[in-house]
Amino acid sequence: MPAAVTERKRTGGDLLALIGGGTGPLVGLILLCVFLSFSTTTFLSVRNALNILDQITVLGIMAAGMSFVILTGGIDLSVGSVLALAMMVMGWLANVVGLPLPLSVLAALVASGLCGLVSGLFITAFKVPPFIATLAMMSIARGLANMITDGQQIVGFPDWFMSLAIERQFGVLTATVALMLGVIALSWLFLRYRAGGRMVYAVGGSPEVARLAGIDVRYVTVSVYVLAAVLAGLAGIVLAARLDSVQPSSGLGYELDTIAAVVIGGTSLSGGAGSIGGTLIGILIIGVLRNGLNLLNVSPFLQQVIIGVVIALAVAAETFRRK
Amino acid sequence: MSEPILSLRGISKSYGPLQVLRDVDFDVHAGEVVALLGENGAGKSTLSGIIAGSRPASGGTMTWLGQPYAPASPRDAIDRGLVLIHQEMKLLPELTIAENVFIGRWPRRNGRVDRATMVRRAQEQLARLNLRLPATRKVQGLSTAQQQLVEIAKALALDAKLLILDEPTAALGGAETEALFEQVRKLRAEGVGIVYISHRMEEIRRITDRIVVLRDGERVAEFADSATPVRTVVESMVGRSLDRMFPSVPRPGSRVVLEVRDLTGANGAFEKVSFSVAEGEILGIAGLVGAGRTELVRAIAGADPVSDGTIWLDGHELNLKSPADAIAEGIVMVPEDRKLQGVVVDHPIDENIIYANLDKVGRGGWITRATVRSFADGAIKRFGVKGRAGQPASSLSGGNQQKVVIAKWLARGPRVVILDEPTRGIDVGARSGIYDIIVGLAAQGVAVIVVSSDLEEVLGISNRIVVLAQGRQAGILDRDEANDVSVMELATI
Numbered sequence: 001m002p003a004a005v006t007e008r009k010r011t012g013g014d015l016l017a018l019i020g021g022g023t024g025p026l027v028g029l030i031l032l033c034v035f036l037s038f039s040t041t042t043f044l045s046v047r048n049a050l051n052i053l054d055q056i057t058v059l060g061i062m063a064a065g066m067s068f069v070i071l072t073g074g075i076d077l078s079v080g081s082v083l084a085l086a087m088m089v090m091g092w093l094a095n096v097v098g099l100p101l102p103l104s105v106l107a108a109l110v111a112s113g114l115c116g117l118v119s120g121l122f123i124t125a126f127k128v129p130p131f132i133a134t135l136a137m138m139s140i141a142r143g144l145a146n147m148i149t150d151g152q153q154i155v156g157f158p159d160w161f162m163s164l165a166i167e168r169q170f171g172v173l174t175a176t177v178a179l180m181l182g183v184i185a186l187s188w189l190f191l192r193y194r195a196g197g198r199m200v201y202a203v204g205g206s207p208e209v210a211r212l213a214g215i216d217v218r219y220v221t222v223s224v225y226v227l228a229a230v231l232a233g234l235a236g237i238v239l240a241a242r243l244d245s246v247q248p249s250s251g252l253g254y255e256l257d258t259i260a261a262v263v264i265g266g267t268s269l270s271g272g273a274g275s276i277g278g279t280l281i282g283i284l285i286i287g288v289l290r291n292g293l294n295l296l297n298v299s300p301f302l303q304q305v306i307i308g309v310v311i312a313l314a315v316a317a318e319t320f321r322r323k
Numbered sequence: 324m325s326e327p328i329l330s331l332r333g334i335s336k337s338y339g340p341l342q343v344l345r346d347v348d349f350d351v352h353a354g355e356v357v358a359l360l361g362e363n364g365a366g367k368s369t370l371s372g373i374i375a376g377s378r379p380a381s382g383g384t385m386t387w388l389g390q391p392y393a394p395a396s397p398r399d400a401i402d403r404g405l406v407l408i409h410q411e412m413k414l415l416p417e418l419t420i421a422e423n424v425f426i427g428r429w430p431r432r433n434g435r436v437d438r439a440t441m442v443r444r445a446q447e448q449l450a451r452l453n454l455r456l457p458a459t460r461k462v463q464g465l466s467t468a469q470q471q472l473v474e475i476a477k478a479l480a481l482d483a484k485l486l487i488l489d490e491p492t493a494a495l496g497g498a499e500t501e502a503l504f505e506q507v508r509k510l511r512a513e514g515v516g517i518v519y520i521s522h523r524m525e526e527i528r529r530i531t532d533r534i535v536v537l538r539d540g541e542r543v544a545e546f547a548d549s550a551t552p553v554r555t556v557v558e559s560m561v562g563r564s565l566d567r568m569f570p571s572v573p574r575p576g577s578r579v580v581l582e583v584r585d586l587t588g589a590n591g592a593f594e595k596v597s598f599s600v601a602e603g604e605i606l607g608i609a610g611l612v613g614a615g616r617t618e619l620v621r622a623i624a625g626a627d628p629v630s631d632g633t634i635w636l637d638g639h640e641l642n643l644k645s646p647a648d649a650i651a652e653g654i655v656m657v658p659e660d661r662k663l664q665g666v667v668v669d670h671p672i673d674e675n676i677i678y679a680n681l682d683k684v685g686r687g688g689w690i691t692r693a694t695v696r697s698f699a700d701g702a703i704k705r706f707g708v709k710g711r712a713g714q715p716a717s718s719l720s721g722g723n724q725q726k727v728v729i730a731k732w733l734a735r736g737p738r739v740v741i742l743d744e745p746t747r748g749i750d751v752g753a754r755s756g757i758y759d760i761i762v763g764l765a766a767q768g769v770a771v772i773v774v775s776s777d778l779e780e781v782l783g784i785s786n787r788i789v790v791l792a793q794g795r796q797a798g799i800l801d802r803d804e805a806n807d808v809s810v811m812e813l814a815t816i
Contacts, residue, residue, distance in 0.1 A: 195681040195688040202678045205667030212626060212664055213679040213731070214650040272669060 024317055025266050025281040032285065036292040043295055050168070053177045056287035057165075058083075058235045058242070060180040060280075062254060063261040064187045065231030067279045068224040070262050071191070073204045073271025074130035076225060078119060078137035079232035080254035084145040084247075086112045086233030091154035091246035101161060105237055112233025113226050115141050120222030134225075138255070145248040153247035157240070165241040176238045183231065188276040200224065204271030260307070261286050264314040285310070326389070327352045328516050329374065329405070329485055334383035336369050336540075343369050344540045346383070351485060351516040356507060358527045358549065359520045361537035362560055362750035367520050370537065371487045374518075375407035376400030388484075406478035407487040414462045414470055421445035421458035424477045448476040452506050467612070468499030475506065486510070487518040492526060493748065498611060498815070504530050522751060524553045525779065538562050561752040568755055569783035570762045572802070575604030579638075580770035581654070581739045583623060586632035592618035593794040595632070600739065600770040605761065607785030608774045610814050615794040616774045617659050620741045623772070624656035625649030636738065650679070653738035657728050657745060659774075665728035666716040672727050673699030673712040679731040702730035706760060722746075722753030729760055740764055741772045746780060758784055778807050790814050 037044040062079050069076045086108040093104035115137055122133040164175040173181075191197035202210040203220045211217045240246045265282030267274025289310060293303045327350035336344040344366045351357050361367050372378045374385070376394030385392040387403060394400040397407070414423050421438075422429070424445040429436045445458035454472045462470065471491055478486055488507075492500045507517060507530055519531050527534060527549060534546040536559045544559040557568075582599040593615030600606045608616050621627040623634060625643035634641045636652055643649050646656070658664035666675045676699040677684055685694050696712045703712060706726045710719050716727060725745060732740065742761065746754045761784055765771050775781045781788055788805050790797045790813035797813035 193689050193691060195685065195690055198674070198677060198681055198690060201670065201674070202667060205670050206663065208664050209667050210678065212624075212646050212656065212658055214645075214647040215678065215681070216645070216647060272667060 024321055025264060025278060025285065025314060028314065028317075029281050029285050029288065032288055032292070036288065036295070040292065040295045043292060048291065048295075050172070050177075052284075052287045052291045053180075054165070054174060054242075055291065056283050057174075057176045057180045058239045059254070059257055059261060059286065060283045061183050061231050061235040061238060062228075062258045063279050063283050064183050064276065065224075065228035066258045066262050067187065067265075067267060067274065067276055068191075068200060069130075069228045070259070070267050070269060071200050071204045071271060071274055072221060072224050073207070074123070074221070074224065075134065075259065075269070076116075076119070076228045077131065077134040077255045078115060078141055079228060079235075079258055080251035081138045081141035081145065082112045082115045082229050082232040083236035083239065083251035083254060084249070085115065085141040086236035087240050087246035087250055088145045088148040088154075088248050090237060090240060091157075092148045094157065095154050096149075101158060108237060109230055109233045112229045112236070114229075116226035116229025117222065119229070120225035123225065124218040124221050130225075142248070149248065151248055153245055155245040157244055161241055162244045165238065176241060179234075179238065183234070184276060184280055191276055196220075201272055204273075206272070257286065260311050264311060266318050282314075285314075325352060327386075328388055329392075330386040331370075331374070332384050332386075334370070334373060334380050334385070336366075336373065336378070336381050342540060344373075344380075347537070347540075347542045349535060349542065351518060353484070353514045353516050354511050355533065356511055356517045356519050356531045358531035358534040359518055359537065360527065360534055360556065360560055362752050365537040365560070366540040367537055368489070369540075371407055371489060371518065371520065374400070374485075375405055375487060377407070401481055401483075404482055404484040405487075406481055406483040406485070407489065408471075408474050408478060408491065409489055414473060416463040417461060419459050419461055420449070420456060420465075420473055420476075423462055423473060424448060424458070424480050426477070444480065445476070448479045449473075451479060451509075452476055453502075466499070468495050468502060471495065471499075471503060472506065475510075479510075483515065485516045485518070487520070489520045490522070490748075491519075492521065492523065495612060500526065522748075523777070524556065524751075527556075528553070536560055557751050560750075568751075568758075570755070570759050572605060572762060572784055572786060573603060573766050575765070575786050576602035576768065578602045580604075580636065581623070581772075582635040584633050584635070586619070586622060586634065587630050588615065588618050588622055588794075589628040589630040590618065591794070593622075593791065596789075596791070596796045597632075598789050598796070598799060600772060602768045602770060603765045604786045605765050605771045605773060605784055607781035607788040608772060608791065609778065609781045609788050609810050610791035610797075612776065613793070614791040614814065616791055617743055619791065620656065620743055620772060620774055621658075623649070623739075624654055624741055626656065626658075650735070653735070654741070655679075655732040655735065655737045655739070656741040657725070657732070657743065659743040659747070661721065661724050661728060661748075666724055668717040668724075669715055671713045671715055672703065672708065672710055672719070675716050675727055676702055676731040676734070680734050683734065698734070699730075702734060703727075705733075706730045707756065720750075720753065722749040722756060725749060725757060726760070729757075733764075737769060739770045739772070741774075743774045744776065745773060746775075746777065754780075778810060782806065782810070 042048055066076060066079065089111045090104045090108035093099045093107055094101045119133045119137045122128045123130050166174060168174055191200060199215050199220050202215055203217050207217050239250060261282035262279050263269060264285055265278030267278055289307060293306060329351040331347060331349040334344055334347045347370060359367050373380045376397045376399050421442045425441050430440045431437055442458045449456060449458060452472050452475060454469065456469065462473065491503060495503060511517060521527055531549045534549055534556060535542060536544040536556065538560060546556060578601060579599045580602050584597050585595045587594045596619055610616050618627060622629045625646045625648050634643065641652055662668055673695050677695050684690055684698050699712045706729060708723050708726045708730065710723055716724055745757050749757065761771060761773065773784060782805055786802050788800045788810060790800065790810055792814050800809055
């Protein structure tokens with residue numbers, strides 16, 4: 001039948017893109033690195049590479065969680081606010097209430113998880129669109145973060161806490177960078193090799209098909225919002241260690257950077273297609289671009305313009321390629 | 324007969340090296356209904372697209388009302404009076420009927436939409452189709468049949484002299500189909516030329532004057548008399564002789580597997596339905612669109628809630644809260660809408676098969692590409708799916724997609740398999756493959772339920788038939804007492 005002939009044009013290449021990660025963003029990243037290596041004297045060095053890793057830890061941890069949400073066809077606008085709430089909960093418990101720091105960190109992660117649980121339940125039980133549910137949570141979590149100290153910052157944590165983000169173990173990785181790499185590796189393993197990962201893709205591909213196939217769509221959906229929120233909270237802890245302070249205005253606009261990293265990495269906003277590998281490349285593109293533009297002394301305002309253009313081009317190229 | 328209004332000579336179309344239409348001649352006269360038949364991929368859509376201006380021909384000439392005709396765009400074709408009505412309707416639900424009828428070309432006065440004129444003229448078109456609805460009503464909430472007629476009204480408002488109807492009855496029930504036919508006959512009497520594309524031979528026999536058959540992009544046969552035996556027509560479509568359409572149906576066992584008692588849907592779509600299905604039995608469920616067939620089987624598969632009644636499997640009562648509960652009990656469903664409910668079209672075949680078997684594949688929840696592939700390969704081979712494991716489901720034909728949906732369940736060894744419209748949109752040649760699978764299941768002792776709007780199909784493969792009418796159980800017919808008349812009598816109570 002000719003139908004079979006015409007319809008059999010799409011083959012293995014697309015599949016790789018679907019499950020393993022796009023090649024387009026990787027090519028873009030390599031070109032970007034080559035360009036910066038030639039146009040600056042400082043870009044191509046181990047020291048600078050490690051700097052870039054330090055600079056992307058917060059974004060990287062958040063983007064891993066966001067990948068899960070976007071793979072199910074959802075979106076989470078609350079991650080920046082949840083990050084701030086986690087920071088304030090931790091800072092307040094440790095420095096005002098006087099709890100031990102590790103316990104405060106744990107409490108902060110639980111608080112973030114609760115934010116995700118509430119968003120997830122609103123989305124599943126009341127059928128509120130994810131955009132709206134997490135927009136509401138964005139406002140709620142930001143408000144709570146401000147209420148804890150009435151908008152004041154809290155400074156000064158134990159030295160060991162700060163050193164997590166500064167001290168390079170064996171001269172290579174800081175604990176926070178290792179944490180980010182661990183989060184990404186675990187996410188990758190889960191999405192690629194666990195039955196639960198397949199469920200995330202199935203729900204994103206078509207919630208109705210997934211439900212009729214016996215997958216608990218509501219459980220999967222709530223889980224990804226909880227995960228994204230806990231990872232946003234974890235990113236907040238990392239940011240606190242980097243700054244040695246917490247303030248309720250932290251993380252403003254981070255949700256957009258996070259979404260951008262995931263989307264640049266080739267994950268489809270309509271769900272069901274994409275990968276953590278792609279997200280890692282997306283994070284690196286944003287990190288390398290920021291770093292390179294600083295090295296080239298480009299003004300921060302122009303940087304915003306350039307990053308916007310890159311987002312638009314990356315997604316346009318991906319859409320074009322998929323056709 | 325008079326000169327044709329539309330005349331195609333030697334029309335060809337190729338995409339790169341692939342030739343989808345080869346040297347096709349095709350005429351339509353005023354006041355004539357011509358059936359355009361062919362399997363999926365035979366070139367029907369391409370040909371109708373060329374006529375309606377949505378794609379250019381690569382070769383050949385067309386004449387329309389005596390003038391050379393080469394439409395530059397669908398708009399161009401519409402302006403000249405040739406309108407294609409798509410299978411999937413394109414009405415905007417939030418607009419009124421009148422606004423939809425005149426969409427994009429609303430009558431204007433002083434630069435503003437002239438609502439009074441628009442409503443009056445739309446109402447005239449509705450009257451022409453005997454559609455008793457106010458033109459000021461929103462499209463939202465109209466039945467599928469009414470929407471189909473609004474589409475036709477839209478074409479008439481454009482003063483169409485040639486209508487191409489692409490599977491107009493795919494979503495219609497018996498009574499609605501009758502209403503549509505009445506209008507088609509009326510338009511024919513008014514001198515409109517109609518090209519009628521359908522898979523349903525029964526309809527083609529009734530409504531068309533002439534049959535043109537395409538196969539592999541070529542015009543292979545024409546039957547001047549629509550009373551030509553179905554088998555002759557189908558054989559020319561598939562290019563081989565058909566020994567049989569339906570396999571012989573095995574005799575069911577006596578042990579009851581599934582039983583429903585006084586089952587009533589939570590949304591009121593069906594009430595107090597009771598029947599049982601035995602081991603190896605194929606139970607057909609027939610009825611008009613809206614009779615509650617799909618809702619009934621969805622409830623049995625745990626997809627929709629019930630408000631009353633019980634479901635029993637092997638003598639114990641079930642309490643199904645989700646499809647997962649039903650699947651755990653061995654009740655699986657091949658849903659009505661393949662593309663929205665059956666497969667994730669963008670995902671590979673093997674992944675699709677895995678989605679229903681995530682608890683069975685791999686060790687301790689760990690799955691690799693290799694396990695997925697080897698698990699799926701078995702199913703792909705067993706059901707003769709024409710495709711490779713890693714290919715996206717969207718690249719398969721309807722029949723092969725359906726086989727994937729069936730394949731994903733059978734690895735579980737289900738007790739009850741429910742198939743809702745198993746051959747909808749699947750071409751005649753591929754249907755017998757699906758029937759073979761259904762009968763094969765019954766032969767292995769599975770209790771099978773088949774819902775279908777295609778009467779011939781229900782009659783052909785069922786041991787017994789439950790007929791629903793307006794949500795109530797109108798009767799159960801044994802294979803030997805069921806025929807199209809006895810089923811329709813019950814269905815239209």
